[in-house]
Amino acid sequence: MAEAFRGEFYQTVDKKARVSIPAAFRRILDADDAQKGEKGEPRLYMVFGGKARRFVECYSKAGADDLAARIEAMPIGSPERDRAERDLITRSVMLEIDSDGRIVLPQKVREKMGFGADLASEGGEAVFAGSTNRFKLYRKEVYEAELADEDDDDTDPLTLVGRATRSG
Template sequence: MARRFRGESQHKVDSKGRVSIPSFFRRVLEAGDPDWTEGLRPQLVIVYGDHRRKFLECYTIEAIDEVDDKISKLPRGSIERRMLERLFHGQSIPTEVDGDGRLVLPQKLREKIGLDKEAFFIASGDTFQIWHPETYEQEELAKTEAWLDELPEGVDPLSFLDGVGGA
């Protein structure tokens, strides 16, 4: 099983759109790039997607290859395949980590999510997301807290894993 991204952090974005990637995320990017070796820059794909996405989702090469494989299994010419190709192939940018451990986020992507001086990174398994810190707090953190508040008293969210995968 591939390594997973873990954790969250906030980093400054400079005027050229450069932002440091958390060092523990860089190790996962390296492990998830089959062509990476010491001295090379790990590759990744940033999916910015449709108008509903208020974040950038960063995929390791292995993770995006898995998505691509699933898309290619859909019937050629189907609306589902065409739309997923558009969202994951057309609305994405292949890139690499620079020599200083940073991503350079193009202006178009920064404008899409309203990113200016700070970026919030949060792990999401085999991907990580980049958010404007206030957007994340107002929308995603609020959703998580509301979901937890709706659980009956004493319910541990880990209990939802019982029985997953036929166990």
């Protein structure tokens, strides 16, 4: 991975379900996709599996390959691998970003994000939230509700990072 996906970006989703990928994220997607798609543009891998998730998780080509390799390292036939394959591989889609830096959100992705029929009549707003080696794509209202619901326990987040160990 060339760089971490950082920041949060609010982007308009038009009536045709098109949304612009933030330029900072496009640069990472481009750097992480040496082969590019059929039209020569970087690809984006969108995971819409997982019942409890209220967002779509998005990976660069390199990030998606790393995720697949981690799943392939799991024991074949194990319930954990079966679930990981179903929710993270089967329930995903690969898109090529167009030359204007946009994608069209597929129907399954729109459903996961909670965009209903109202998208066709008035559009909507999405939030791109950086998460180091991936980013999460939310409908604006869902993202803001999750932020409002966060339990602020006065813990300094740097102390949480200090507890982490780095694995290969």
